[in-house]
Amino acid sequence: MTHGLMCSQPFVYSELVQRLKKSGLRPTRQRVILANILFGRGARHLTAEQLHREVRDNALRISLATVYNTLNQFVDAGLLREIQGQGQQTYFDTRTEDHFHFVLPQNGGLVDFPAHGVDFAKLPALPPGTEIDRVEVTIHLKPLGKA
Amino acid sequence: MTHGLMCSQPFVYSELVQRLKKSGLRPTRQRVILANILFGRGARHLTAEQLHREVRDNALRISLATVYNTLNQFVDAGLLREIQGQGQQTYFDTRTEDHFHFVLPQNGGLVDFPAHGVDFAKLPALPPGTEIDRVEVTIHLKPLGKA
DNA sequence: GTGGTTGCAAACCCTTTGCATAGAC
DNA sequence: GTCTATGCAAAGGGTTTGCAACCAC
Numbered sequence A, B: 001m002t003h004g005l006m007c008s009q010p011f012v013y014s015e016l017v018q019r020l021k022k023s024g025l026r027p028t029r030q031r032v033i034l035a036n037i038l039f040g041r042g043a044r045h046l047t048a049e050q051l052h053r054e055v056r057d058n059a060l061r062i063s064l065a066t067v068y069n070t071l072n073q074f075v076d077a078g079l080l081r082e083i084q085g086q087g088q089q090t091y092f093d094t095r096t097e098d099h100f101h102f103v104l105p106q107n108g109g110l111v112d113f114p115a116h117g118v119d120f121a122k123l124p125a126l127p128p129g130t131e132i133d134r135v136e137v138t139i140h141l142k143p144l145g146k147a
Numbered sequence C: 001g002t003g004g005t006t007g008c009a010a011a012c013c014c015t016t017t018g019c020a021t022a023g024a025c
Numbered sequence D: 001g002t003c004t005a006t007g008c009a010a011a012g013g014g015t016t017t018g019c020a021a022c023c024a025c
Helices: A013-022 A029-040 A048-057 A064-076 B013-022 B029-040 B048-057 B064-076
Strands: A081-084 A090-093 A099-103 A110-114 A119-122 A130-143 B081-084 B090-093 B099-103 B110-114 B119-122 B130-143
Touching (some): A029 A064, A048 A064, B029 B064, B064 B090
Parallel strands (some): B099 B130
Antiparallel strands (some): A081 A090, A119 B119
16 A cells, blocks of 8 residues: 555545545545545645645645635535635635634634533524524634733 | 615714714715614625615715725724625624624525523633633524424 | 825635546446 | 546636825814
8 A cells, every 4th residue: 555645644545535435426536635635634724725735745736726626525525514714715624523613813723622612501592494503603712811 | 964865764974973983983975874874774794795785775876995995994993793604705794792693594694693592501611821702603504304 | 285085997815617638437 | 438527727706905086184
């Protein structure tokens, strides 16, 4: 089993291929590379641009359009979650299990915290004919002591 | 007290001017018109585009660029709050007091619910050197009974 | 009069799309 | 061989910016 990417976790090719196939996605060269970067390490909140740069940092090249398309396919397949940050660029979150986010004061960066960090004593009455799909909690932070 | 805009609430010119001045903004024609639309009625979540259309619906005209610039000035002044919807367009919320949002299943539209609709039994430990600025709760809804 | 504000158009950024080529099965 | 995925460049949508004319004080 050879692999051309340096990464903290081993490139388990067959595992990634399996995961893609199970999601109904052909395991093309590009999708395997992107899946490896996304799921092979601990990376969390990536923009398409950042992911594209990581590809190039590994001396590979995939067009930015394909990065975008692939990210959207992964979202549709439930492998990724889309989150809207502060600016108008979309972040893609490799965690699909329930969790929430801190927004850091300095740079607007996102930090995860687990779902069990929050407990609701009460939730509001819902509009008729609806139920909760999911609840999003985002805690905006500020530096201690500042107004 | 005359006013050129049809709206459900009276155009209290001096009140709007006062509010703008207090925020350090010159009460220009354009800012007063926009403030009147934003704060004179019960409007809630507007995009720049929607606000621009409302201006034209009142037989007035303000350039879209000025609408954008004014909205950003109002946000900086604390008169509005910026919220990121589902797409990549920014919504501006005329409520600055604490409240949260439902995201409707049909169209991704936003509906307010008051802050007292939620109670937290528990909040997570914060990163060192930070405190909570504000907590955002967004409840994504789905049609009853659908997966 | 002075300095902030507006309007227009062009620029900008992020993202998607059309179409020919390349690749998976 | 067939059908899907990719790459490129161009288009697209939303938002910001540069600069001359304009307006509030």
